[in-house]
Amino acid sequence: MTLGQSIVKAVERLPLIKRQQGFPIGDYQGAINHMIEASKNGVRRQEVITATRSGTLEMINRLIPVFSGSVPDRRKTLVISPDKDLLGKLRKRIVESNRHLRVGVEAARSLACPRRDDVVLIGVWKLRERNHWPSFKPEEFKTIVIDECDSERSAEYANALTHFNALQEDSEINVISATTKLDTPYENILGFGIDSVVYEQTLRARIEKDELCDYKVSEVLVDNLELGGVTRTDGDYDILSLRSALDKSQLDQKAVSTYMEMKDESAFKSTLVFCVNEAHCRELCGLFQIHGINAQYIPADAQEATRSTILEDFRSGKIPIFCCADVIQEASDHPNIDSIFLARPTLSKTLKDDMITTGLAHHPGKAMCHVVDLVGLTQKNLGPEVNTPKTRPPAPTLEKRAKHQVQFAKDYLKDIYERREYVTKKILGYHEQGLMMNTAASGLLDFDEFVMDIEVVKFIMSTGPFPFILFLNTKGRGHGPKKPHGDWGLYIGDDEFFLVRLRLSQDQVPIFRLFNCELEPKEVGGYREISTLLTTTNIFELLDFIKVMYPVQCQAIEEYNAADGRTATEDQIEYIADKAMVYLAEDSVYEFDKVLFRDIVRDIIAKKPYREAVQFEFTFRYSDTCYYTDKKKSWLLGEARRAYIDHKRKITAPQEETCT
Structure with missing residues (x-):
């Protein structure tokens, strides 16, 4: 039986606990006093429903320092949220109002230190990624606060709650749900019900109390x-x-x-x-x-x-x-x-x-x-009464939900590609018929509007005959009417490449320019433009121009892009590893074993197909700050960091844990 299956079985065996009568919110402190009293009486699972997200944030901020654990030695609090903005705002507010508390955040690249921190704020998406749960000692935590319990994250919640023994009926840890939603199906998401609920029962009641x-x-x-x-x-x-x-x-x-x-x-x-x-x-x-x-x-x-x-x-x-x-x-x-x-x-x-x-x-x-x-x-009636389990369709099992999510992701991506492919074919059809402007059919907008849509152009460039790399990805500055801008690069060998630029003319017409460019030496970086090859308003004319006028270069592109089992060369590995160390020095606030980290980067690149290594090297030489470089830089450093941390943990596992 797999870990996921064992979690599912554990959840399915749990008895459901019926919800008790709710307690209307008069003010934040009144709700908190009610929750503290309920906790003293042995209630471990509570819910508080606020009118707004800002209310949720304020409730959590006020609750953390005063909500005591059932055991004196338990002093730490874990807050799980699907909202990156709330995590940042909550940390700032807790630190400002509770100077004595140390607050750590686990979101994006930041890592908390459970041994040191009094409060750990963690993004729900990180629960599945974490492979260092042993650093969270269950006996030190008094409360788990779940912000906006997400029905799509059952497996992640089960993973965390299992580690903290919170799924057990006699658990000593408090689980508090803070939400703006009515009637969350906790039995289906977390595996247990809520004992005490602090909330306004209806939307209309909230309005009448002037909370909304x-x-x-x-x-x-x-x-x-x-x-x-x-x-x-x-x-x-x-x-x-x-x-x-x-x-x-x-x-x-x-x-x-x-x-x-x-x-x-x-x-x-x-x-x-x-x-x-x-x-x-x-x-x-x-x-x-x-x-x-x-x-x-x-x-x-x-x-x-x-x-x-x-x-x-x-x-x-x-x-x-x-x-x-x-x-x-x-x-x-x-x-x-x-x-x-x-x-x-x-x-x-x-x-x-x-x-x-x-x-x-x-x-x-x-x-x-x-x-x-x-x-x-x-x-139909809008929110006059709380949903009941009888009116809610039964929730699927974790296995069924996971299977459906995988299939949905595949179907969703397929849908996007099919829709863009449909658009692309329509545009090409218009061009072949000579209908360049002011043409609409089957719900499509004008031809020029579609070509100005950078998403459509990106699709054409990414699915066309050549492996273009997106260097500049923007629709213009500010938030006024969009002016599409885009740069794409196509490596053709011998340090040369084609550069395609999309800009908007003064007449609001998209202009595509094709340049022949040369990369500067590796130790210098950057590039220089050799000549302008073509200027056109039609992306398909540009692609055809490359095919017809540069057959030798097209053959070279096919050769390095072929999936023939080749992997990165030693020169590519060394160059990319050197660049990664430069990026690490710019990006990191921590001390790293540079020799070990570089070896890990080398191992990662060595496993990459030759065509990917070509693209890595090409884009790193082109610019340290372009769109593709940023994407690959984040990916490479992220993979290397995870491997580095795993390696260091294996080495230091028997010793007392320390925080970097």
Whole structure:
């Protein structure tokens, strides 16, 4: 039996504990006093529901220093959250108000030191990655706080709770769930129920107590929106099937036209649009932007600085529309939201309530939130009573959920590629017919608009006949109408490469330029442009030009890109290892055994196919700061760090643990 199977069996054997009557929140301190009293009476599993994410943050901050453990020797607290922003804000707030507490954060590259830290804040995504649970001694921890219990993370929670013996009925560790959601199915997610609940029972009750502002609903009829044929998975609509149904309707166009009609009369300043997935966010933002409306979303691979800038600009009003598909990660805790567009159908009453609640935080000058329902979610009663287990579909087992998630990821990626491939074929068809501008068919936007979409261009470059590397990945500065910029490199051997640049002319026409370039010597770095080979407005003309005019170089590209079993050469390994040590010195605040670390980097590169080693060396020589270099640098240092830490732990395992 595998570890995952044993965890599942352990969870399935646990008896369910019925929830007791809730206690309404009058203020934070009243709720905390109630939880402390319940803990003294032997209640180990409690839940607190706040009106907003900022309320959740404040509750956790106030609770940690005063919530005593059941055993005096237990003094440490573990906080698990799916929200990177909350982890950073929470650490800052705890440190400012509790100078005596040492707070560590495990998120991205940062590592906590459980032996030293009084409070450890950890991203839920790190629970599966951790291979050093022994450094967390269960007998030292008094409380585990789970922020926004995520139904998709059952295995991760089980892994952590098993280590801390929190799954046992007689466990001495406190487990507290802090959430803005009503009726979270803990039995299905964590394997046990909640003994005591501190919350307002209904959405309407929160509004009447003035914890939330009121809202009004405008229902908008969308032609051809038919959901009867949409398949269902785990009690809700299947994402891919739902996206296909929305494509066949005029929902996106209706969302834009409705916003344009209502924004002045209703004085919309900050509008949140709930979409189905990231692809839907991207396409809807593009549609808004074509009509001169600055709409933004956050791609999954966006850097933290970009993500923070977009959220801050939306919060300050610089961005009037923000599209998202994730309530917890992106949309929460923005009191400036004065209008919500529901462009994502759901069968989940909890999700529906969560989407509405996101816009109900009080804000100066905001009397109420205007909800524009494009998908019929508000035709039924909105949040007047708490869901019960009888109305909720049974949750799948961990094995079924894991299997479904893997298949969903495959299908989702397949869907993205198929949609982009469809777009690419349409564009190529337009070009062959001579329809270069002002052409639309089958829901496609104008040809020039698609070519200006850097995502489409990236797809063309990445799936075309040549292995281009993306050097510059941006849509222009600021958050106004997007001006696509992009640089791609194609190594052709003998230190030469083709450089493709996409820029926008003064007439708003995309211009592609092809350059012949030469890399500078390795010890110098950088490159120089030899000549300009072609300027065109058509990416396909550029690709054909390379094929026809440079057959020898194309043959060289095929040879080094062939999957023939070759691995990195010794020269490539040495060069990349040297660069990695330079990056490490710039990036790290810790002392490393440089000889050992370099050997680990060498081992990693030595296992890479020759074609990947060529791309590594090429991009590192091109620039230390380009898009591809940043990606590969992060990956290489991350892999090397993990291997380095594992190696050091194996060496020092019998000795007393120390913190770096």
